[in-house]
Amino acid sequence: MSTPDPTIHQHAAPTGFIRKHVFSLDHKVIGRQYYDLALVAVFLGLLLSWLMRIHLGWMNAPIPLLGKLFPSGAPGNVMTPDLYLSLMTMHATIMVFFVLTTAPFAAFGNYVLPIQVGAEDMAFPHFNMMSFWVTFLAFLVLISSFFVGDGPPLAGWTSYAPLSSVGAVAGPGQGTGQTLWAVSIAIFCIGQLLGSLNFITTTLDLRTKGMSLARLPLSTWAWFVTSVIGLLAFAVLLPACVLLILDRTAGTSFFGPTGLVVNDTVLPYSGGSPLLWQHLFWFFGHPEVYIAILPGFGIISTVLPAFARKRLLGHQVMIGCMVSIGFLSYMVWGHHMFVSGMNPFSALMFSVPTLIITIPATIAVLMWLGTVYGARMRYTTASLFCLGFISVFITGGLSGFFLAQPSLDTYLHATYFVVAHFHFVMAIAAMFGIFAGTHFWFPKMYGRMMNETLGKWHFWLTFLGVYCVFMPMHYLGLAGNVRRYAAFTDNYLVPLIPLHKFITMAALFVGATQFIFFFNFFWSRFRGPKAPDNPWDATTLEWSTTSPPPFDNFGGRHLVVHHGPELYGVEGAANDYVMQVSPEQVDAR
Amino acid sequence: MDTKSVNHTPGMKSYGLLLLGLFAIVAIEVALTYQHFAPDVLLPWLLILAVLEASIAITYYMHLRYEQPKLVWSLFVSFVFVMIMMGHMFPDAMRLLHLRVIHW
Amino acid sequence: MGKLFAIVVVIIALVSAGFIVAHVWWLPTPISTIAPGIDGQFNETMWFTGALFLSSQFVLAFFVWTSREGKDRKSKYWPGGPWPLVGFAIVVVGMEILTLTFVGSKVWAAVYMTPPDPDSMQVDVAAEQFAFNFRYPGPDGKFGTIHPEKIRDGNGNFFGLDPENDVAARDDVIVGTLTVPVNKPVSLTLHSKDMIHSFYVPELRIQQDIVPGLNVPLHFTATKVGSYEIVCTQLCGLGHYSMRSFLQVLPQDQFDQWLKTQ
Amino acid sequence: MDDSGMTFHMETGSAMEESPYRIPSLKLGVWLFILSDAVTFGAVLYAYAYLRVGTADWTRPFATSSIINAIIMTVILLVSSVAVLAALEAAREQHRSKCTLWLGITVLLGTIFAVLHLSEWIRMIHEGWRLFQNPTGGPVTVGMTFFCVTGLHLIHIVGGLIALLVVALRYQRGRLQVNHVETVGLYWHFVDIVWMFIFPMIYLMNAK
Ligand code: HEA
Ligand code: HEA
Ligand code: CUA
Numbered sequence A: 001m002s003t004p005d006p007t008i009h010q011h012a013a014p015t016g017f018i019r020k021h022v023f024s025l026d027h028k029v030i031g032r033q034y035y036d037l038a039l040v041a042v043f044l045g046l047l048l049s050w051l052m053r054i055h056l057g058w059m060n061a062p063i064p065l066l067g068k069l070f071p072s073g074a075p076g077n078v079m080t081p082d083l084y085l086s087l088m089t090m091h092a093t094i095m096v097f098f099v100l101t102t103a104p105f106a107a108f109g110n111y112v113l114p115i116q117v118g119a120e121d122m123a124f125p126h127f128n129m130m131s132f133w134v135t136f137l138a139f140l141v142l143i144s145s146f147f148v149g150d151g152p153p154l155a156g157w158t159s160y161a162p163l164s165s166v167g168a169v170a171g172p173g174q175g176t177g178q179t180l181w182a183v184s185i186a187i188f189c190i191g192q193l194l195g196s197l198n199f200i201t202t203t204l205d206l207r208t209k210g211m212s213l214a215r216l217p218l219s220t221w222a223w224f225v226t227s228v229i230g231l232l233a234f235a236v237l238l239p240a241c242v243l244l245i246l247d248r249t250a251g252t253s254f255f256g257p258t259g260l261v262v263n264d265t266v267l268p269y270s271g272g273s274p275l276l277w278q279h280l281f282w283f284f285g286h287p288e289v290y291i292a293i294l295p296g297f298g299i300i301s302t303v304l305p306a307f308a309r310k311r312l313l314g315h316q317v318m319i320g321c322m323v324s325i326g327f328l329s330y331m332v333w334g335h336h337m338f339v340s341g342m343n344p345f346s347a348l349m350f351s352v353p354t355l356i357i358t359i360p361a362t363i364a365v366l367m368w369l370g371t372v373y374g375a376r377m378r379y380t381t382a383s384l385f386c387l388g389f390i391s392v393f394i395t396g397g398l399s400g401f402f403l404a405q406p407s408l409d410t411y412l413h414a415t416y417f418v419v420a421h422f423h424f425v426m427a428i429a430a431m432f433g434i435f436a437g438t439h440f441w442f443p444k445m446y447g448r449m450m451n452e453t454l455g456k457w458h459f460w461l462t463f464l465g466v467y468c469v470f471m472p473m474h475y476l477g478l479a480g481n482v483r484r485y486a487a488f489t490d491n492y493l494v495p496l497i498p499l500h501k502f503i504t505m506a507a508l509f510v511g512a513t514q515f516i517f518f519f520n521f522f523w524s525r526f527r528g529p530k531a532p533d534n535p536w537d538a539t540t541l542e543w544s545t546t547s548p549p550p551f552d553n554f555g556g557r558h559l560v561v562h563h564g565p566e567l568y569g570v571e572g573a574a575n576d577y578v579m580q581v582s583p584e585q586v587d588a589r
Numbered sequence B: 001m002d003t004k005s006v007n008h009t010p011g012m013k014s015y016g017l018l019l020l021g022l023f024a025i026v027a028i029e030v031a032l033t034y035q036h037f038a039p040d041v042l043l044p045w046l047l048i049l050a051v052l053e054a055s056i057a058i059t060y061y062m063h064l065r066y067e068q069p070k071l072v073w074s075l076f077v078s079f080v081f082v083m084i085m086m087g088h089m090f091p092d093a094m095r096l097l098h099l100r101v102i103h104w
Numbered sequence C: 001m002g003k004l005f006a007i008v009v010v011i012i013a014l015v016s017a018g019f020i021v022a023h024v025w026w027l028p029t030p031i032s033t034i035a036p037g038i039d040g041q042f043n044e045t046m047w048f049t050g051a052l053f054l055s056s057q058f059v060l061a062f063f064v065w066t067s068r069e070g071k072d073r074k075s076k077y078w079p080g081g082p083w084p085l086v087g088f089a090i091v092v093v094g095m096e097i098l099t100l101t102f103v104g105s106k107v108w109a110a111v112y113m114t115p116p117d118p119d120s121m122q123v124d125v126a127a128e129q130f131a132f133n134f135r136y137p138g139p140d141g142k143f144g145t146i147h148p149e150k151i152r153d154g155n156g157n158f159f160g161l162d163p164e165n166d167v168a169a170r171d172d173v174i175v176g177t178l179t180v181p182v183n184k185p186v187s188l189t190l191h192s193k194d195m196i197h198s199f200y201v202p203e204l205r206i207q208q209d210i211v212p213g214l215n216v217p218l219h220f221t222a223t224k225v226g227s228y229e230i231v232c233t234q235l236c237g238l239g240h241y242s243m244r245s246f247l248q249v250l251p252q253d254q255f256d257q258w259l260k261t262q
Numbered sequence D: 001m002d003d004s005g006m007t008f009h010m011e012t013g014s015a016m017e018e019s020p021y022r023i024p025s026l027k028l029g030v031w032l033f034i035l036s037d038a039v040t041f042g043a044v045l046y047a048y049a050y051l052r053v054g055t056a057d058w059t060r061p062f063a064t065s066s067i068i069n070a071i072i073m074t075v076i077l078l079v080s081s082v083a084v085l086a087a088l089e090a091a092r093e094q095h096r097s098k099c100t101l102w103l104g105i106t107v108l109l110g111t112i113f114a115v116l117h118l119s120e121w122i123r124m125i126h127e128g129w130r131l132f133q134n135p136t137g138g139p140v141t142v143g144m145t146f147f148c149v150t151g152l153h154l155i156h157i158v159g160g161l162i163a164l165l166v167v168a169l170r171y172q173r174g175r176l177q178v179n180h181v182e183t184v185g186l187y188w189h190f191v192d193i194v195w196m197f198i199f200p201m202i203y204l205m206n207a208k
């Protein structure tokens, strides 16, 4: 237990390059490191999704250079079915774990949370540093599966046993590749557990004077709830992955049933159950999807008021929504297993809480709508992404309403309807949350402003584009188009290929527009105009210090908080908004 | 650097007594085991005893009794809740028993 | 900027809904006794969520349209505060959840929780990478025992039977397409020899994973003569996309004919 | 309850809101770690229970001798818990050497536990139990679950021993304070408590 004594947690500013920028204990550096990791990851995931889309649109069209990258996977530059599945698996794993868990939660959380609560640093800086480097290691391990044996695994990001547990006989990539996948995810769990532990302790213990729980900004609330979910969810995925590794390497058969026969030979497994993996995975898996979206909730609820220039409608209600969603997220995991051979009675048992979870979500949406109502909206890129978030989250969430009913899921399960659903809520809504957060906090994180014009172009093209990409996937699903298909050869699928072609073109377009963002990001990061301390007239603590903040965040000052986080458009105040730290007296509306 | 828990604690004497209590529980568990009940009868009893044992250790050895009730509840509720939720696996395990491909 | 956003959102909402309303891409015509129930449930849900989708997107658009910055303007607050909205959501969504669950669980139970009709036709389904095989008990009405070690794809012994020692196995009829008589209840026993596969016939509105190590029961009654595709919907390896078979629904007499010729 | 809470943020100054739990962050951190680790054990035990419930002909491998061995292990672990408490008491009276002594005794007991544990393993391995093999011809899941669950616990024991050693040495040299002894103690009690469930679920439920 050689953790630093947290009660003397402020550590002297490091001098050497290594300690300053690489193995730094400073939560701000770690936050930026997480963000850069997410950027690299999302870039990779994006390229993979391009390759996938091209293949789905034009099954046997040669893709230049692909043969060079994957000699075995793409003879003559034409993608083989197994390569397609491998790319799909990597796309999903990278996006879900290394983008959607790192960017909104670990990156922004690390950077902003301690400042928003008025602390000099996280409670356990060493754990914090470990958390990042462990995650980074996990990423390397995952990527290395591109270069070993016969490539990355093809079992999908859910890695259902026995496909994932019997080893190389199951197909290309199921040898070393799948093992690396399991190892990588196991390591990742450790990293996130350390992170969650840190977040919770920091939020509870290191709040500056006057920052009562009631005065915490909603973003901090979101990260707090998220880390509680993470602390309990990753603790289940970790052993699950270890058991999977044991099944693959040590000959145990947790997930391997008796009498598996692959090419005429009986495999040595006995007595296990494939359903056990699904239970363990989804017990983590569903909370994970809320780990992905809740920070988005928080970011929107913090950013939207700053640009609507009014309080969020129902601050406490929003907290209630997030907490109850957190609770419910543990009662619903079986909705991924309705037709999995699970006890059909359990299906009903899982369906009801799943439907109930839509109520807090609906309330959250209504709170945002009510905030937009009659607002003096300032249309910046950040606020546009907030509005976009509301729109796409509604779209994506409502399709969950279908899937939540077993009687409909028997038709829709494993079709593109599901793909559409989770891309809307995850690939777009959560991403919009990230974008909003990026444009909002960029000045603080890098001390420079992002370019608004480029930002707005990026928003409009992305907003239109993603609807073109993922809305048609609902229609594919209605027509019964099965997901995870490397080619559409069934008679009833062939007529759908034109629609796939359209989606592909839209996807290429959307992907391309992301480069506007990448360019804007890097250009502004080094060339952008210097940022003032509080460019958005926002009220939370991070805006009461310099951009970027000094090493100890507040230059030795001990801030005292006097107000709640969202005092915008206050009558009779000096300048229509009241910083949390400003001592001026105002009647709380 | 001290907190409630540091200030007053049961003290070694009561620790010793509690230890004897724990031994007793273990003895009862073993005794029950050799009555050769059916597993589904035995397990609940063993678990109840184990929980009793654990709660003694948590409350006194880990001093949770002297912490803020808030802490007790946060930890207790979240853990028990998660465990109960995991119990949802079981209707399935039972079914496994019946659907198992016996001849395989 | 706000007006533009509002217009875009409205257009997106209308176009998206348009394709649904026009049924450009839609569920195939149902062919099973349970399908109407499911489709009813489906339409009910579609109406509700469709209404919510349009209403909420329009509301968003409208609010954005009317909210712009102005030095003089004071921002309006939602009349009555959050709680009425909370109540609204709980009531509206809650009621719908209740009704949907009430009806839906009946539908679900009819498919998965009711025992098959006692005099329904027994068919044994073996899934493997990447094919379905179907087995009829033959005249004796008994299935031969399965011996995994005897499974040979080469000589077509997909079920690992050994006719030498096993009388019941001798007359088992093994075919590659599922052929059933129309309007007769069929009860399948699904099992897989390697990975998890899935039995999915969109027209039947039925999907069921085939889990190795389990005998998963499934029953249906086809109501329309014709040939329909059975596809595998659970990722089972590189050939997943190519794993399929056909469901032949024949009139009773033709079915008996067919069974004889096997 | 309230008087004490104020005192502990001395170092960071009263410029802080006080923690709702009124305990040092380190202790809260350890409690959270224990929470998530408990969930991990819960998951593994659930996996074991799931497979066992789903298996008709489960073999019960443990003869009276191994049960007795398990009982001895249990007793030792329980005693070691009290030893840690003694160390804590000593630390509070600022008896550094006495505290280290008790920590040493804990380490000793823990080591004995581990040794007995391993000897049990070796015995079973000689009998032919493996992660993938059941000498009695019953389901192989028996050995598999046994080795995995107890193995996971053994790892925690070893980790705990190392932690105890580190704390003992650094506390002796005056590098650490009471609260470090307390937190390492918390972890050790937790390992003990986990065993309180493994003993009945793995051993007693599998007694011949
Ligand atoms: C960020 C991620 C995220 C989020 C937030 C959600 C949210 C929800 N998800 Fe989703 N889901 C995934 C990610 C996510 N999901 C993923 C990744 C998968 C697939 C995994 C895989 O198989 O690969 C999946 C799959 C999935 C399934 C399994 C489908 C299948 O495989 O067969 C189900 C079934 O119940 C489901 C349900 C839901 C529900 C009910 C919600 C609810 O929380 C939605 C709540 C939101 C709303 C209901 C919208 C709110 C707004 C309104 C209702 C408007 C109100 C306006 C007025 C009243 C005016 N999801
Ligand atoms: C966060 C998760 C995420 C994201 C962003 C995406 C993005 C995309 N996905 Fe992905 N996808 C999944 C998660 C995600 N996907 C999952 C879980 C699966 C299931 C796999 C399985 O079945 O096992 C899947 C599967 C999947 C399929 C189905 C494969 C199949 O079933 O056969 C397809 C097919 O078109 C697809 C396409 C796309 C496209 C075109 C994009 C993108 O092109 C959309 C455009 C991209 C963006 C709008 C995001 C841009 C973000 C940035 C530029 C940076 C943001 C900043 C930081 C992160 C710091 N995805
Ligand atoms: Cu069989 Cu997919």
Ligand SMILES: [Cu+2]
Pocket (backbone or CB within 6 Å): A285, A286, A289, A332, A333, A335, A336
């Ligand atoms: Cu889910």
